[in-house]
Amino acid sequence: MAKSTMKELEKVKHFIYSCRKCGVCRYKMTGKLPYVCPVKQASPGFESFSSRGKIILAQALLEGQIEPSAGLASAAYSCTMCGNCMTQCGATDPDTNSPLVDNPAIVEALRADLLREHPEYVPEAYHRALAATRQFGNPWGMPRSARGKWAKGLKIKDAQKEQADVLLFAGCTMSLNPELTPRIKKAVAVLQAAGADLGILGAAEPCCGSVQQRIGARELAAEMIANNVKLLNSLGCKTIVTLCAGCCNMFRKEYAPAEEKLAPKVYHLVEYLARLIKENKLTFTREQNITLAYHDPCHLGRHLEVFDPPRAILKALPGITLVERIATRENTICCGAGGGMRLFDGGIFAQDMGLEAVKAARDVGAQALVSACPFCETNLSAASQIGDSPLPVYDIIDLVSDALGIESK
Amino acid sequence: MTQNHSKDLLKALCDIVGASYITDDPVTRFTYTQDASLFGGTQSALVVRPGSTEEVSRIAALANRHRVPIVTRGGGATIYGSPRGDAERTVLLDMTRMDQVIEVNTAGMTVTAQAGIIINKLVLACREKGVYMWAPFAPLHMVSLGGWISGAAGAAGLWTDIVSITVVLADGTIVQTGGGPGTNIHQPVFFNRNLGGPDFAGIFIGDGGSFGIKTQATIRTTRQPSLVRAGIFAFDELEPALEMVRLHVERRTVQRYDPVLVFGAGAMKNFVGDTDAVAPFTVQAMMQGHDAAELDAKLAIIHSIAEQCGARRDPMLDAMAEAMGTPTGEDSEMDWMAIFNSFGIAAWLPFTLPRQSFPPVYKKLISWRNERLKEAEKLGLRLRTTWEFFTSSDPSTITGEIDAFFADVENPQATAFARTLMADFQKYAHSLGSIDVYNQGFMADLNASCWSPGFKRLFDAVKTVLDPNGIINPGLWAGSYLREGGE
Numbered sequence: 001m002a003k004s005t006m007k008e009l010e011k012v013k014h015f016i017y018s019c020r021k022c023g024v025c026r027y028k029m030t031g032k033l034p035y036v037c038p039v040k041q042a043s044p045g046f047e048s049f050s051s052r053g054k055i056i057l058a059q060a061l062l063e064g065q066i067e068p069s070a071g072l073a074s075a076a077y078s079c080t081m082c083g084n085c086m087t088q089c090g091a092t093d094p095d096t097n098s099p100l101v102d103n104p105a106i107v108e109a110l111r112a113d114l115l116r117e118h119p120e121y122v123p124e125a126y127h128r129a130l131a132a133t134r135q136f137g138n139p140w141g142m143p144r145s146a147r148g149k150w151a152k153g154l155k156i157k158d159a160q161k162e163q164a165d166v167l168l169f170a171g172c173t174m175s176l177n178p179e180l181t182p183r184i185k186k187a188v189a190v191l192q193a194a195g196a197d198l199g200i201l202g203a204a205e206p207c208c209g210s211v212q213q214r215i216g217a218r219e220l221a222a223e224m225i226a227n228n229v230k231l232l233n234s235l236g237c238k239t240i241v242t243l244c245a246g247c248c249n250m251f252r253k254e255y256a257p258a259e260e261k262l263a264p265k266v267y268h269l270v271e272y273l274a275r276l277i278k279e280n281k282l283t284f285t286r287e288q289n290i291t292l293a294y295h296d297p298c299h300l301g302r303h304l305e306v307f308d309p310p311r312a313i314l315k316a317l318p319g320i321t322l323v324e325r326i327a328t329r330e331n332t333i334c335c336g337a338g339g340g341m342r343l344f345d346g347g348i349f350a351q352d353m354g355l356e357a358v359k360a361a362r363d364v365g366a367q368a369l370v371s372a373c374p375f376c377e378t379n380l381s382a383a384s385q386i387g388d389s390p391l392p393v394y395d396i397i398d399l400v401s402d403a404l405g406i407e408s409k
Numbered sequence: 410m411t412q413n414h415s416k417d418l419l420k421a422l423c424d425i426v427g428a429s430y431i432t433d434d435p436v437t438r439f440t441y442t443q444d445a446s447l448f449g450g451t452q453s454a455l456v457v458r459p460g461s462t463e464e465v466s467r468i469a470a471l472a473n474r475h476r477v478p479i480v481t482r483g484g485g486a487t488i489y490g491s492p493r494g495d496a497e498r499t500v501l502l503d504m505t506r507m508d509q510v511i512e513v514n515t516a517g518m519t520v521t522a523q524a525g526i527i528i529n530k531l532v533l534a535c536r537e538k539g540v541y542m543w544a545p546f547a548p549l550h551m552v553s554l555g556g557w558i559s560g561a562a563g564a565a566g567l568w569t570d571i572v573s574i575t576v577v578l579a580d581g582t583i584v585q586t587g588g589g590p591g592t593n594i595h596q597p598v599f600f601n602r603n604l605g606g607p608d609f610a611g612i613f614i615g616d617g618g619s620f621g622i623k624t625q626a627t628i629r630t631t632r633q634p635s636l637v638r639a640g641i642f643a644f645d646e647l648e649p650a651l652e653m654v655r656l657h658v659e660r661r662t663v664q665r666y667d668p669v670l671v672f673g674a675g676a677m678k679n680f681v682g683d684t685d686a687v688a689p690f691t692v693q694a695m696m697q698g699h700d701a702a703e704l705d706a707k708l709a710i711i712h713s714i715a716e717q718c719g720a721r722r723d724p725m726l727d728a729m730a731e732a733m734g735t736p737t738g739e740d741s742e743m744d745w746m747a748i749f750n751s752f753g754i755a756a757w758l759p760f761t762l763p764r765q766s767f768p769p770v771y772k773k774l775i776s777w778r779n780e781r782l783k784e785a786e787k788l789g790l791r792l793r794t795t796w797e798f799f800t801s802s803d804p805s806t807i808t809g810e811i812d813a814f815f816a817d818v819e820n821p822q823a824t825a826f827a828r829t830l831m832a833d834f835q836k837y838a839h840s841l842g843s844i845d846v847y848n849q850g851f852m853a854d855l856n857a858s859c860w861s862p863g864f865k866r867l868f869d870a871v872k873t874v875l876d877p878n879g880i881i882n883p884g885l886w887a888g889s890y891l892r893e894g895g896e
Contacts, residue, residue, distance in 0.1 A: 017818040020750045022445045023484050027505070027527040028550040031536075044429040045458060045506060046437045047485070053440035060439060071436035090747030094793070100751055 005117050008109035008218065009062050016062065018091070018100045019055045025085035025103065026050040033331045034360075036088045039078050042336070042352035048075040051085035051103045058110050068114055073121040076110045078349065081214055081339035082298040087330050107339070111216030125343035126215045133220065138172040139211040147172075148203030150181035156188055157199035159235045164199025166191065166272075167237040167264065169251075171244035172207050173374040180374050186401040187243055187269060193404060194281040199237065206231060208242075210250035210299075214339050225258050233263045240266045243397070245297035245373035249304055268300055270372045270396055274309035277316050284403035287319035292394075293366035294322060295357060295380065296332040297373035305330075310372055310396055317403045325360040333357060335371070337379035354383025358391050368392040370399060415454060418475060422457055422500070425467045430458040430506065441482065441501055445551065447754075447828040448490025448850050448890065451480045453501035460506050462523075462575060462583055462624040469622060469881075470581025472500055478883045481618045483556025484527055486548055488757045489831075490850025492882045493889055504555055507624060510534040517600055518630050519572055524555030524623040531628075540630040543570060543665055547745040554626055559618040562761075562846040566665050566802055567628065573599040574610050575625035579876035584621070586610035599627040612871060617848040617885045620875045631666075634697035638704045639733035640711045642720035643688035647768050650690035651807075653718040655764065657694070657711070658801045665802055667707060669694045673775075673797025673811070679748070686725035695733070752814035753793045756827035758834045759810040760843040767807045770841050771799070777837055778811050781830055790823050791816040808846060851890040858891060 009016070026047070028036050035041050040049045047053035048071075057075055060066040081104040091100040115122050132141035150170070157164045168191065170184045191198050209224035232240065240262075242248040248268040255262045276282050294314060300306045307329045314322045327333050336342075336353025344350070357380055361369045369384070369391060371377050377393050384391040415433070422431050432438070433455050444450040459465045472479050480492045481502045494501060507525035514520065515538050522531050529549040535542045545565050558564045564571055574586050585591035589598055592605025602610045613620055644650040650671050657669045672680075672691045681687060694711045698704040749755060758778060762770055775797070782792055793816040799809025813830065817823040835845065835855050844859070845852055860868070868886070872879070 013819060018750075018753075020445065020755065021443055021485075022548075022746050022750060023486055023551040024746050026551075027484055027529075029527065029530045029533065031533060044432075046432060046456060046503065047440035048434075048437040052485075053437075056440050056443045057436065066436065066439055069436060071434045075436055075440075089750070090744050091750035092747070094751055 006062055006113050007116075008112040008216075009058055009106075012102065012105050012109045013062065015100070015102045015106050016055055016059050019052070020091075021052055021056065023050075023052050025089050026052050028088045031326075033088065033327050035333070036084050038080060038082065038084075038334045038336060038353040038356065039341070039349060041356065042349040043078065049078055051079075054079065054107055054110070055101070055103070058106050061110070061113075068118040068121055070121045073114050073118075073123065076107060076114060077123055077126065077340065077344050079104075079107045079339050080298070080334040080336065080341050080353070081107055082334035083302045084298075084331070084333065087302055104339075108214060108216060111214075112218045113216075115216040116218075122216075123344065126340060129211060129215060129340070129343060130217050130220060133207060133212055133224075138176060138207045140172060140176050142176040145203055147175050147205055150175055150184050151200055151202050154185065154188060156192075157197075159199030159201050159237060160204055162199065163236045165197040165237060166199070166239045166241055167232070167235060168198055168200050169208070169240050169242045169247055170200070170205060171242060171247045171374065172211075173246075173378070174243050175205065177374070177378070180377070183374075183395045183397050184243060186397045186406065189406045190273070190282070190397060190401050190404060191241070193406065194276045199235070208244075208247040208250045209254070210246040211340065213250065213254055221254070222258075225255055226260065229255065229258055229260045229262050233260070235264075237264050239272075240264045241269055241272045242266065243269050243374065243395075245300035246375060249299035252304060268304075268306060268372065270300070270310040270313060271306060273396075273400060274312045277313060282400070282404060284316065284318055286403050286405045288317065288399065288402055289319045291321040291323055291365060291367045292370050292399075293325050293361040293364060293368075294328075294396075295325075295335060295361075295369055295371040295376055296329055297371055297376045298332070298334050298338050300372060301332055302330055313396060313400060314370065317399055320399065323364045323366050325364050325366075327360065333360070335376040335379045336383070337375040342379060350379055351383055351386075354379045355386060358384045362391060366391070368394055370394040370396055372396050418471070418477065418500075419455065421471055422455065422468065425464050425471070426457055426459050430460070432456050438496070438501075441485070441503070444482075444485040444487050444491055446488045446490045446850065447824060447831065448487075449493070450485065451482060451491045451494035451499065451501050452496040453480065453494050453499040454497055455499075456501045456503055458503045458506040462577060465502070465577045465622050465624050466581045466583050468500070468502065469577050469579055472880050473580050473878055476878055476880065478880050479622070480882055481555070481559075481622050483525060483553030483560075484551045486551040486553075486556065487560060487847070487849040489847050489852040490890065492850070492885045502622065505553060511625065513538040513540065513630075514598075515540055517598055519599060519627050520630055521599070521625065521627040522554055523625055524553065524558070524575075526554050528552050528554060528557065535630055536633060539633050541633040542628055542630050543567070547749070550746065554628075555618075555623040558614055558623055558626060559616060560847065560849045562615040562844075562848060563802075564614050565846060568614060570629040571610055571614065572602050572627040572629050574613050574623055576613055576621035576623055578621045579878065579881050583624075584609075586613065589627075615846075615848045617853045618882045619872060619885050620881070622881065632699065634699055636698050636701065636704050637734060638696045638698075638708050639730040640694045640696075640708055640715065641726040641730040642692045642694075642715040643686070643723050643726060644690040644692060644718070644720060645688060647690060647771065649718045649720070650692050651764075651768060653692050653714055653720065654801050654807070656714045656717065658764075658804045660710075667694070667696050668800055669711075670798060670800045671809075673795070675795030676797050679752075679794055679796070680729070681725055684725060686723045688721065688723075691726065692720065693730075749796075749814075752796075753818055754815040754823050754827045756813045756815070756830040756834075757810060758812050758831065759808070759845050759847065760838045761806060761808040761845050762843050764801060764805055764807045766842075770843070773841060774834075774838060775811060778813065778834065781833070782813060785813075785815070785826055785830075788822065788826065790820070790826055850885075853886045854888050854890040857886040858888065
């Protein structure tokens with residue numbers, strides 16, 4: 001690849017050259033942080049699996065010292081893009097106080113350049129997700145019609161036909177996995193119980209573009225963003241509530257630079273619920289005697305700094321004891337599903353990362369894990385089934401709806 | 410290495426460490442060609458991540474038989490570069506898989522760990538058991554124990570605390586230095602390295618990793634101090650600030666537990682901004698202790714010494730000192746690397762000098778640096794800040810740095826200037842008698858160029874006996890960096 005074709009890496013050049021290659025992102029450890037990089041931990045641990053190694057490679061590619069290859073793609077795609085390396089680096093721009101090295105942005109740019117210029121090196125699983133997006137409108141290869149099935153029989157506004165104040169955005173992962181769809185119904189029930197004027201898009205709900213953006217398919221993601229903004233703005237809703245941390249992060253951060261701005265305000269369900277609880281719009285009647293650890297999804301926690309609302313919700317639920325894992329909030333170690341890692345190398349690293357996350361919960365006496373992202377929950381659930389005593393993995397909406405007695409109604 | 414040779418070696422190494430922990434992938438190998446320095450990392454044909462002393466021993470024996478060079482790497486945190494290596498032949502050992510704490514011995518007040526462990530992991534393991542391992546604070550999260558023992562003279566201050574080192578020699582022999590099982594086969598515990606024979610630990614400390622491959626070390630601990638207090642004092646001249654250091658270090662032999670640090674104006678501006686509190690020299694005394702009475706006594710002594718030296722007090726500095734008086738623990742620790750990395754491209758300019766002749770040399774070094782910074786300005790390179798600092802780790806020695814940081818990280822000229830500045834500074838400082846602590850890359854070469862004939866003969870003799878085929882970290886101390894002009 002000629003140097004001039006690294007368009008995306010050129011855009012993040014300042015981040016690349018701001019890295020001093022000290023290795024803190026590879027090795028930092030504190031009493032509240034057992035390690036920084038879950039990929040380095042789950043893999044054989046060579047330098048190329050660490051953030052420093054990836055930045056060295058990005059710089060070398062920019063300077064024409066190395067050529068694109070399958071090995072380079074492997075380094076680029078073996079990353080959860082969780083951003084813990086950026087948090088732990090801690091170096092900030094003295095003028096703006098913003099992070100000096102945005103490691104996930106570098107990895108994403110590297111992926112984008114490889115995908116555009118040398119797609120032959122990008123692992124096949126990512127191509128499949130992109131082809132599925134083009135064909136079915138979602139990365140998981142499920143027919144468009146399957147997307148609205150969960151809402152069959154529910155009394156809820158079709159946001160395209162009737163105006164609603166709040167659009168519940170279920171997201172691909174939640175709405176296309178039959179094991180997860182009950183959670184959408186619970187969210188509907190809880191929000192309706194709080195008096196929300198709620199609408200959905202059902203089968204017409206688009207993919208937010210997060211998975212495609214993380215894979216590096218920037219043109220496709222940009223196209224999706226433009227179409228989605230038009231659609232979502234046309235609905236006239238004031239608020240979008242997402243169930244998926246990835247969708248929320250995508251709407252808030254990646255849609256911001258788009259030419260046409262997204263008019264509705266976007267919240268993740270936990271933010272919205274926390275506000276409803278504060279406004280006394282939800283009354284919890286059922287006690288659940290359980291000790292839980294909350295897993296901060298990277299997109300919601302580290303990337304959007306939403307740490308307190310989910311904890312406020314859990315503390316408001318009768319009978320729930322919240323314990324914190326050693327690495328929590330901004331130090332949380334990724335569940336393993338971030339950055340498309342479940343598609344990398346058959347998902348073996350993702351599984352190992354999930355096992356570590358579950359173990360960390362067990363270590364602090366948690367009887368279950370709770371999160372607020374279908375990616376995290378899927379990976380953590382899969383990992384929690386390995387071994388003799390599975391650890392239940394909940395979405396926060398499971399607990400809220402139980403506390404409201406909704407399921408039993 | 411022919412292709413067949415490479416394949417045979419690869420297979421044999423796979424048998425030792427397992428296929429997952431060895432790679433000849435060019436992309437992975439490339440990531441090891443850089444480290445934290447501006448001087449460069451290591452070229453290699455294979456990268457291996459061994460997991461135990463036994464594996465290292467088998468690798469060394471194999472490499473020795475085939476005359477294959479080995480380069481060891483810890484955290485990759487060097488500031489002067491690594492052995493260059495050879496992309497066709499070198500086997501690079503990434504030692505950081507060997508990161509286990511073997512034992513925190515609270516009865517014997519020692520901690521034993523594998524050499525690839527990053528220092529803060531070791532510090533935390535000690536803290537968990539209520540004991541304290543002293544470690545220089547800035548690079549805690551990036552330097553390995555083995556790297557520290559090898560790459561820094563006196564193991565960067567750990568010297569007196571090192572009880573024993575386990576080393577794999579070039580032929581695969583595993584040796585343990587003295588004061589325990591190494592010098593008395595009937596004694597299972599390492600407790601005092603000087604006993605039972607000559608202190609062989611010393612030859613492996615600061616050897617740059619040339620004499621053998623460190624795989625394990627035992628370090629002495631003390632009881633974890635629970636309190637910290639500080640006193641900060643301003644001086645207009647170097648000499649009285651230095652006098653304060655002298656009066657402090659002459660009182661005690663192990664000064665690093667209660668360090669007295671002298672900061673120059675450039676460094677202080679980074680703490681307090683460009684305010685009246687910035688004096689030409691600021692002395693910061695950090696006292697650790699186990700109870701308030703002990704600390705009160707220590708602080709009273711410091712204040713008395715400061716007064717005797719004519720120190721000025723400043724309300725802002727007093728407030729800083731007060732803020733530092735928190736219980737010890739990581740919550741009170743500054744993230745030094747985040748601070749330094751924020752400054753931009755670092756030209757680290759360290760020196761180590763005899764205290765007795767320090768002031769005139771220090772002034773020469775400062776004025777040399779300032780002249781070079783004027784050159785940078787003429788070239789249009791933006792200086793972000795400077796960082797002047799020195800301290801005394803014993804009554805005879807002053808060690809410190811007068812670093813400069815450049816803002817234009819994307820400008821290759823800035824990087825090149827910083828690298829040349831570092832190399833030229835060391836050549837100048839060495840010509841004035843500085844013998845710096847880093848025994849890595851460029852600095853090892855420079856140090857070796859200043860050796861007396863007798864010292865060189867001794868070094869060569871030890872190297873020849875321990876590594877007759879010269880397979881371990883070849884090229885180190887041999888002038889390759891100097892031949893390249895230090896760049």
